[in-house]
Amino acid sequence: MDIETFLNNESQRSENYRCGFVAIVGRPNVGKSTLMNHLIGQKISITSKKSQTTRNRVTGIYTDDTAQFVFVDTPGFQINHRNALNDRLNQNVTEALSGVDVAVFVVEAMRFTDADRVVMKQLPSHTPVVLVVNKIDKDKAKDKYALEAFVNEVKAEFEFAGHEAVSAKHGLRIANLLEQLKPYLPESIPMYPEDMVTDKSSRFLAMEIVREKLFRYLGEELPYAMNVEVEQFEESETGMLNIYIAVLVDKDSQKAILIGKGGERLKKISTEARLDMEKLFNAKVFLKVWAKVKSGWADDIRFLRELGL
Numbered sequence: 001m002d003i004e005t006f007l008n009n010e011s012q013r014s015e016n017y018r019c020g021f022v023a024i025v026g027r028p029n030v031g032k033s034t035l036m037n038h039l040i041g042q043k044i045s046i047t048s049k050k051s052q053t054t055r056n057r058v059t060g061i062y063t064d065d066t067a068q069f070v071f072v073d074t075p076g077f078q079i080n081h082r083n084a085l086n087d088r089l090n091q092n093v094t095e096a097l098s099g100v101d102v103a104v105f106v107v108e109a110m111r112f113t114d115a116d117r118v119v120m121k122q123l124p125s126h127t128p129v130v131l132v133v134n135k136i137d138k139d140k141a142k143d144k145y146a147l148e149a150f151v152n153e154v155k156a157e158f159e160f161a162g163h164e165a166v167s168a169k170h171g172l173r174i175a176n177l178l179e180q181l182k183p184y185l186p187e188s189i190p191m192y193p194e195d196m197v198t199d200k201s202s203r204f205l206a207m208e209i210v211r212e213k214l215f216r217y218l219g220e221e222l223p224y225a226m227n228v229e230v231e232q233f234e235e236s237e238t239g240m241l242n243i244y245i246a247v248l249v250d251k252d253s254q255k256a257i258l259i260g261k262g263g264e265r266l267k268k269i270s271t272e273a274r275l276d277m278e279k280l281f282n283a284k285v286f287l288k289v290w291a292k293v294k295s296g297w298a299d300d301i302r303f304l305r306e307l308g309l
Contacts, residue, residue, distance in 0.1 A: 016066070016187060017066060017067065017068075017187065017188070017189060017190070018066065018067040018068075018182060018183075018185035018186065018187055018188065019067065019068040019069075019070070019185060019186070019188040019189065019190050019191055020068075020069070020070065020100075020101035020102070020184070020185035020186050020188070021070045021071075021072060021099065021100040021101050021102075022069055022070065022071050022072065022100060022101065022102050022103070022104060022181060022185075023071075023072045023097050023100040023102075023103045023104065024036055024071060024072065024073050024103075024104045024106060025097065025103060025104070025105055025106070025119060025122070025123070026105060026106035026107060026116070026119055027107075027113070027115040027116050027118070027119050028115075029108075030106045030107055030108045030116075030134055030135075031106060031108070031134040031135060031168045031169070032073055032106050033073055034168040034169055035104075035106060035132070035134060035166070035168035035174075036060050036071050036073045037060075037168075038168050038171045038174050039060065039062055039069070039071055039174060039177070039178065040060040040061060040062040040069075040071065040197050040198075041062065041197075042060075042197050044060050044197060044198045044200065044205065044208075059071065059072055059073075059198060059199045059200065060073065060197060060198055061192050061196055061197050061198060061199070062178070062197075063190060063192070063194040063196075066182070067182050067185055068185075068190040068191065068192065068194075069178065069181065069182075069185070070191065070192070072100065097122065097123070097124050097127070098124075100127060101127070101128075101184055101185055101186060102127065102128045102129070102130060102161070102181055102184035102185070103123060103124060103127055103128070103129045103130070104129075104130050104132050104177075104181070105119070105120065105123060105129050105130070105131050105132065105158075105160070106132045106134050107131070107132070107133055107134070107154060108133075108134060108135050109133050109134065109135045109136050109138055109140070109141035109147060109150065109165070110138065110140040110141050110146070110147070110150050112150070112153065112154050116154075117157070120157060120158055123158060128161035128162075128184050129158070129160055129161055130160060130161055130162045130163065130164065130177075130180060130181060130184075131151070131154060131155060131158075131160040131162070131163040131164075132163070132164055132165075132166060132177065133147070133150070133151055133154070133163065133164070133165040133166070134166055134167070134168050135167060135168075135169070136165045136166060136167050136172065136173075137167040137169060137170055137172070141165075147165060151163055151165065161184070162180050164176055164177045164180055202233065202241075202281060203230045203233045204230075205277075205280060206230060206233065206243050206245065206277055207228045207229075207230050207245065209273050209276045209277055209280070210228050210245050210247070210269070210273045210289060211227075211228045212273075213269040213272050213273045213276075214226065214228070214247065214258070214269060217265060217268060217269050218257065218258065218265075226247065226248065226249050226250075226254070226258075227247075227248045228245055228246070228247055228248070229245065229246045229247075229248055229292075230243070230244070230245050231244045231245065231246055232244040235283075238284075239283055239284070240283065240284045240285070240286060241277070241281060241283050241284070241285045241286070242286045243277070243285060243286070243287050243288070244287075244288045245287070245288070245289045245290075246289075246290060246291070246292040247289065247290070247291050247292065248292055248293075248294050249291060249292070249293055249294075250293070250294070251293065252293055254293075255291040255292075255293055258291045259291060266289060266290075266291070269289065270287055270288075270289040273287060273289065274286075274287040
């Protein structure tokens, strides 16, 4: 969409149009990334059963005829594995909560832990916070009286502006959540074109796709101190994208785990990542992924800044 068309469209918006920022926070593995993917209707934030998959604040954008929601997906607040990496991730959570119009606090249905309470202490007192109880598709949550009692238990510990029970995995009650969040957005024209779903670069999205495959195929073998670095991202004259990505690990033994017997594991990760990239970018992709050992990178603050963490 060209800028002239964008401006013409905005001039036709009603005076009641709303646009604002929404932070999504919660402890690791409560489904924040899955929730955001369903809220915007497209996958841009990686998901995994293993906690700590989100390391960067991912911004997703959903636009309809009455409002534009700019969602900020945050890392799960960490109370274990104290190092420079997690200190920076926790700082990202705190920063994401400053300057937003409304926050979404996500908890897992029928499971409210001390880790949830640690995150709750970070919630802003002067910004509306909507409680979202996720995973209502779980068997224990299908008893509506038990679920209602659980919601009341959580609400007793913080003054929430409202609450909604959803299943991010199955997209249940997502529309209800959007309608509940909308009144907290200020009246404003959209900040982004209506067909834009993220402000992240193609380099970032390529990196996220590789990280997702690493989490998915390494499972419990995945080294905790692992990250992905895009070393080259170029478009050729024919329109093919040439992407070179290094996976950073702490030790040679971790490198061997990543590569797998005969290189099969890394090959499978690379192939599936390439296919996802071709679908996302709508272009042919040449992808090269390799492992790089950099000892102590998770405690190297300067290096974390270079990675954008």
